[in-house]
Amino acid sequence: MTEQAPAIELKGISKAFGPVQANKDISIRVMPGTIHGIIGENGAGKSTLMSILYGFYKADAGEVFIAGQKTSIPDSQAAIAAGIGMVFQHFKLVENFTVLENVILGAEDSGLLRPSLARARRELKSLAEEYELNVDPDALIEEVGVGMQQRVEILKALYRKADILILDEPTGVLTPAEADHLFRILENLKREGKTIILITHKLREIMEITDTVSVMRRGEMTATVKTTDTSPAELAELMVGRKVLLRVDKAPAQIGRKILEVRDLNVTDDKGVHRLKGVSFDVHAGEILGIAGVAGNGQSELLEVLGGYERATGSIKVNGEEIDLTGAKSDGQSRRLRGIAHVPEDRQREGLIMDYAAWENTAFGYHHADEYQRSSLFMDNAAIRKDTEEKMARFDVRPPDPKLAAKNFSGGNQQKIVLAREIERNPDLLLIGQPTRGVDIGAIEFIHQQIVALRDQGKAILLVSVELEEILSLSDRIAVMFDGKMMGERMPQETDEKELGLLMAGMTTEPQGSLHEAVEANLAHAGGDASKEV
Amino acid sequence: MDVMPKWADVVLIPLISIFLAAILSALVILAIGENPWEALKLMVQGALGSTYGWGYTLYYATNFIFTGLAVAIAFHARMFNIGGEGQALLGGLGVAIICLYIPWPHWSLALLGAAIGAAIFGAAWAAIPAFLQAKRGSHIVITTIMFNFIAAALLNYFLIGALKVPGSMEPASAKFPEATHLPSFQDMFSFGESTLFRGAPANITFFVALAACFGLWALIWRTRLGYEIRAFGHSESAAKYAGISPTKIIMVAMLISGALAGMMAINNVQGEAERLVLNAVEGAGFIGIAVALMGRSHPFGVFLAALLFGFLYQGGAELALWTSIPRELIIVIQALVILFTGALDNMVRMPLERLFLSMRRARK
Numbered sequence: 001m002t003e004q005a006p007a008i009e010l011k012g013i014s015k016a017f018g019p020v021q022a023n024k025d026i027s028i029r030v031m032p033g034t035i036h037g038i039i040g041e042n043g044a045g046k047s048t049l050m051s052i053l054y055g056f057y058k059a060d061a062g063e064v065f066i067a068g069q070k071t072s073i074p075d076s077q078a079a080i081a082a083g084i085g086m087v088f089q090h091f092k093l094v095e096n097f098t099v100l101e102n103v104i105l106g107a108e109d110s111g112l113l114r115p116s117l118a119r120a121r122r123e124l125k126s127l128a129e130e131y132e133l134n135v136d137p138d139a140l141i142e143e144v145g146v147g148m149q150q151r152v153e154i155l156k157a158l159y160r161k162a163d164i165l166i167l168d169e170p171t172g173v174l175t176p177a178e179a180d181h182l183f184r185i186l187e188n189l190k191r192e193g194k195t196i197i198l199i200t201h202k203l204r205e206i207m208e209i210t211d212t213v214s215v216m217r218r219g220e221m222t223a224t225v226k227t228t229d230t231s232p233a234e235l236a237e238l239m240v241g242r243k244v245l246l247r248v249d250k251a252p253a254q255i256g257r258k259i260l261e262v263r264d265l266n267v268t269d270d271k272g273v274h275r276l277k278g279v280s281f282d283v284h285a286g287e288i289l290g291i292a293g294v295a296g297n298g299q300s301e302l303l304e305v306l307g308g309y310e311r312a313t314g315s316i317k318v319n320g321e322e323i324d325l326t327g328a329k330s331d332g333q334s335r336r337l338r339g340i341a342h343v344p345e346d347r348q349r350e351g352l353i354m355d356y357a358a359w360e361n362t363a364f365g366y367h368h369a370d371e372y373q374r375s376s377l378f379m380d381n382a383a384i385r386k387d388t389e390e391k392m393a394r395f396d397v398r399p400p401d402p403k404l405a406a407k408n409f410s411g412g413n414q415q416k417i418v419l420a421r422e423i424e425r426n427p428d429l430l431l432i433g434q435p436t437r438g439v440d441i442g443a444i445e446f447i448h449q450q451i452v453a454l455r456d457q458g459k460a461i462l463l464v465s466v467e468l469e470e471i472l473s474l475s476d477r478i479a480v481m482f483d484g485k486m487m488g489e490r491m492p493q494e495t496d497e498k499e500l501g502l503l504m505a506g507m508t509t510e511p512q513g514s515l516h517e518a519v520e521a522n523l524a525h526a527g528g529d530a531s532k533e534v
Numbered sequence: 535m536d537v538m539p540k541w542a543d544v545v546l547i548p549l550i551s552i553f554l555a556a557i558l559s560a561l562v563i564l565a566i567g568e569n570p571w572e573a574l575k576l577m578v579q580g581a582l583g584s585t586y587g588w589g590y591t592l593y594y595a596t597n598f599i600f601t602g603l604a605v606a607i608a609f610h611a612r613m614f615n616i617g618g619e620g621q622a623l624l625g626g627l628g629v630a631i632i633c634l635y636i637p638w639p640h641w642s643l644a645l646l647g648a649a650i651g652a653a654i655f656g657a658a659w660a661a662i663p664a665f666l667q668a669k670r671g672s673h674i675v676i677t678t679i680m681f682n683f684i685a686a687a688l689l690n691y692f693l694i695g696a697l698k699v700p701g702s703m704e705p706a707s708a709k710f711p712e713a714t715h716l717p718s719f720q721d722m723f724s725f726g727e728s729t730l731f732r733g734a735p736a737n738i739t740f741f742v743a744l745a746a747c748f749g750l751w752a753l754i755w756r757t758r759l760g761y762e763i764r765a766f767g768h769s770e771s772a773a774k775y776a777g778i779s780p781t782k783i784i785m786v787a788m789l790i791s792g793a794l795a796g797m798m799a800i801n802n803v804q805g806e807a808e809r810l811v812l813n814a815v816e817g818a819g820f821i822g823i824a825v826a827l828m829g830r831s832h833p834f835g836v837f838l839a840a841l842l843f844g845f846l847y848q849g850g851a852e853l854a855l856w857t858s859i860p861r862e863l864i865i866v867i868q869a870l871v872i873l874f875t876g877a878l879d880n881m882v883r884m885p886l887e888r889l890f891l892s893m894r895r896a897r898k
Contacts (some may be wrong), residue, residue: 006662110626309777331777332777332778335777336777350775353765353769353772354768356764358766365776367761368758375757379757379758448583
């Protein structure tokens, strides 16, 4: 018997964007009926490769074979015709259309909708039974949870007869229970002979579900191995190019006095939506309080209130003194003077001015500080540049060039610039949101060490992250937010992802019946904003 | 890494753009049956060939420096102040009031007083749109352009009313007193027998404009305020995070912008006309937009662009005088320069970036 042709084979794919070589001579073979993981850091070229496969970009060189046939994919129509379906990280759904309407969008049989809708309804029913892909065909997209939206995306691909399904970072917006459910669906699809390519940066998912895994680094495919033959440590090493510590080493916390006391905080946004509902908690010196939650459940607003650029009612005390929440001293400058430093969730929109040089960014927010002034009017640019040079050296920012614009640094190095600026002001309280979002593994290790070191100096740290693993490994205490409320606190050694996952969905006890359905229903009800970048 | 070296960005691209605009203009001139080469020679001769020509070129350039700087500082805060025209008109009103109703002992004091008056009136005219933008979110482009019309109407009202000379039929203010007359270039640069800049309107305000360029450069790149204005212009969300008040930046940037536009009036009202007339600004407020675009909102770039437009203005007037090329065609040429330097920037930039990229690759 001849050997089965691979479902997809790429030979020598290369793609450059200007001076950046995004893909360099990439070859992979994916056998039918398998789940193939592609893992790599941000900017390693995973998404570019998949965009080439889906016809968004044209490769500079290389060939694509689908089921043994050489195929050219000039656009996404051709990709669909070749049996490729793609589920993007950011869903491409029409919010005010129903599930059914979204499924047939662009694949209508004729100008009349009714026959298409009827056919789609029948097909969806059979797909749901076959793969556990149950959706409510008549629900509006804006009213269903993220998990169901994702299933609609998968159904869209299957409805178009996709045999090869590409999923780009599919679990970023899901709670653990929903992710488990997704993986079950993928297993079902695989059993029916579908081929699945899973793009992710999470090692755990690769180990859990894939058959084979390819590692990408700086546009190159560094290895393709059977998942059973490898380990997370080895994959991490392949991704980064050196040995990395996956666990955070930290001594037990030396809890000191109370630094931050938040009582009954309420925020209502411009649209009248109640974003924070009576939030109360404390953070002590020498302690990292981790706030877990699905994106859009009030964590961002909490950081913005503490950082001084969102109005709120309630009370916040720092070092026992009340701070101004609405008056003249409620701005970011006043917060900084009170010893609150803030590494915001979105460094590109908030933490940095991307067009400013590194040295200008080092003064950002602290540009009133005495050591940066030459006179009452003029800034001392030379002093700021010198200060930046020192900070860049201490935080190992590469390249160590204070005159380079922030946009020209990698994500990890941008984050180091923000961290250096905030940590080196020696704050009493550090607010830090999504510290390692879009940051390469090598830099993650360094950033985690810096946070722990600051804790060990007796500072209070409030950590907000949607990465549960990060919360579990860094925090000394964990609070979970859901729908603008605090669902409760847990000690990291006494809890696990499952329990936290339930709290993140607003449940304190395990529900009867299907877990993921209950989770989903609750999250959809809370109106968590999945469109927020994760 | 940036794709192109900085000099290519700030020097090469504008030069190529001007060159392309010139070629197109030449084709237009050819099409109406004139010789473009002769036309160019006439323009250069008329604008730069004599101290008289220079006197006009620099006079126009002075106007454009002020309005260009006004647009530039607003650009840094990511605001589009199209109201330079109205702010300069109001600046003229300020100059007229200061010059007519205060008995000045010497022109230097009058210059100082008029500059302050022009700045305050111009700033005040920008303050209302700025406030509406900062507090109500009314778009500054819409409000400033509406304020141009209101300013013109207001000036009309004063010139046929309170400021009109009794018994005169002309909608113009009285002639300013002798002591407020600014020294022209002819007064300043004529030595004994040789009279330079004879009859040309360029005056000491040119040096005020140069000082304004330098002052604005220092403000934008050296002060804390400039740092905050630029930060706000680049990213409002980041500015909020840093505790920079959007209201403050919008107000301050627009007040500076309006003040600069208003100060144009010391050149055309006090320096040249020596009285306030209708439509004294003659579109300089709008030219300022092109000047700021071409000068990349950098005060030095604004200075160079203002010189170019001064040249186009004066050279164009000469063309209309000596050839059958109508004056309107000059506006076409100016529009082509604006089109290429402002709107079609990427048309020149992208091929140039590719060129530099391939050069860099080849070197490796």
